[in-house]
Amino acid sequence: MSSQRGKRSPLASVGLHATLIGASVIAVFPVLWVLLTSLKPAKYAITTDFFKDTTLDNYRYLVDKTSFFTWFGNSALIAGVTTLLGVFISATTGYAVSRFKFPGMRPLMWTLLITQMFPMAILIVPLYNLMGQLGLLNQPVGLIITYLTIAVPFCAWMMKGFFDGIPVEIDESGRVDGLNPFGTFWRLILPLAKPGLAVTAFYSFITAWGEVAYSSAFMVGDENLTLAGGLQTFVTQYTANWGPMTAASVLIAVPAAVFFLFAQKHLVAGMTAGATKG
């Protein structure tokens, strides 16, 4: 009976593949097109030829004539530290709310959810003033702290879901062996939660790597810009320097895509854990 269900009529099969191929083309094409354009001389950037005089000139221009690598370095530093701190504190929080019943837990869970609702619009001006007073404008630290507030609430929810899926007996055996809760968390549970950590790391990284509003507002001056701010300098209202811009886009997308490749097989499990048990 169930083997019957697995079979599809040839027509249904064609429909399935046709739809998926169509969707995949739409998903991949914009990205692919940018990649192809970046490999064409700038004067052909706006032609429809897929390949024309393939060259690395745009990349060379980017390296020689712009501050691209400064921006890249700024973004890498900010995203890297955000990821490390974000993973660590969302893991401890997720573990605490998953394993302990403590006064203040429910309000905390609610706060984490409600934080998702805060429009950047209400926080950005006071944060801008606060960072100004603390001397953190144009400093990576300012952005790192800001990004933590965006990434951590959602990550903590996801981590809670992951920890909920790890049997409590493991904690108990750790306690029997004389570990305190920190030891249990650090030595036994954290290694088991690696998929969750991968998802959390990916989410924190992509949040920091791709954020636009705060970085546009907080960072000024060519040498302080992050990639999001730097890329905007290639496009003004009237002209667009498509050649270098596409090359920059490719270089920006690569680290994110690599990170994604490592995390992607855990993403499905991660999202479900966060979404259903959250």
Add this chain to the structure above:
Amino acid sequence: MTVHTGQSTAKAAGEGARGRGRATGERPGRLRRALSTHWYAWTMVAPVVIVLGVIIGWPLGRGIYLSLTDANERNVGRTIGANHIDATYEFVGLDNYVDVLNDPIFVQRLVWTVVWTVCCVSTTFLLGLVLANMLNRQFRGRAAYRMMLILPWAVPGFVSVFAWRFLFNRDNGLLNKVLDGGGISAVPWLDDPTWAKFSVIAVNVWLGVPFMMVALLGGLQSIPGELYEAAEMDGAGPWKRFLYITVPGLRAVSSTVILLSTIWTFNMFPVIFLLTRGGPGDSTEILVTQAFRQAFVESPRDFAGSATWGVLILAVLMIFAFVYRRSLRKQGEVW
């Protein structure tokens, strides 16, 4: 030595407990007992509580306060070189709210923001659901399809938005060249208010489908296969199986992702800011970009006005979340 350590631990944790209000026991005995059982948990959540408290709690309070003043670029305190100029803005009560709510622009922006959110979330959800259902079957090439369909998620949002700007370009963009080749005249994707609205929605849907699809796929995989087999034994067709097993089985996941993506879309800044800057004119400006424009684009920068818009956005979202949660509860969902 031991005594000293004990005291400092109790003190540190005690502060954490007081910050959390109700936890403070009436008698020291109860407090101490609470501390000794819960200090592990409190220590673990402390970094998050501190970060959220400082970086969200404080600015939130300050934002609400600013919305009650007439602060702008000229009268806030600032330091130019060695000179410090004190703030001279004043408390004006609810004036800003009266102004904004009486301004027809607010209603305009609110209506478009709601239209934008509803269009984006419903389209994204439907496409995500269809694709997740397809990917949940067994067939050759499944992993490859999944990989390609998730790709937009792996690319930083602002890069994707630039890619689309490139495709949408009126004179030189690929989309118009393709249409031209097919004998259709160029579409002013980003230069005409209606097309611009269509374009920003399309891009946001393109960006949002992978998340929706992955979450729903996860939800589908957690529905036990036996349910489908049993239903099939009872003679239920594919449509009935979808309606009576898949839909209820996905309820927990879908209610969460719909809530989250509604909130995210409502506040979606980069797509609109980078694709159209709210234009042409102000036709694609949503509430959030409007608030950003007042504080960082227009001159003089209107901090109070921006904060007022921010508080109103938050209020709208809170009302939405409250209503949404009540309607879920009516359906028997414990959440």
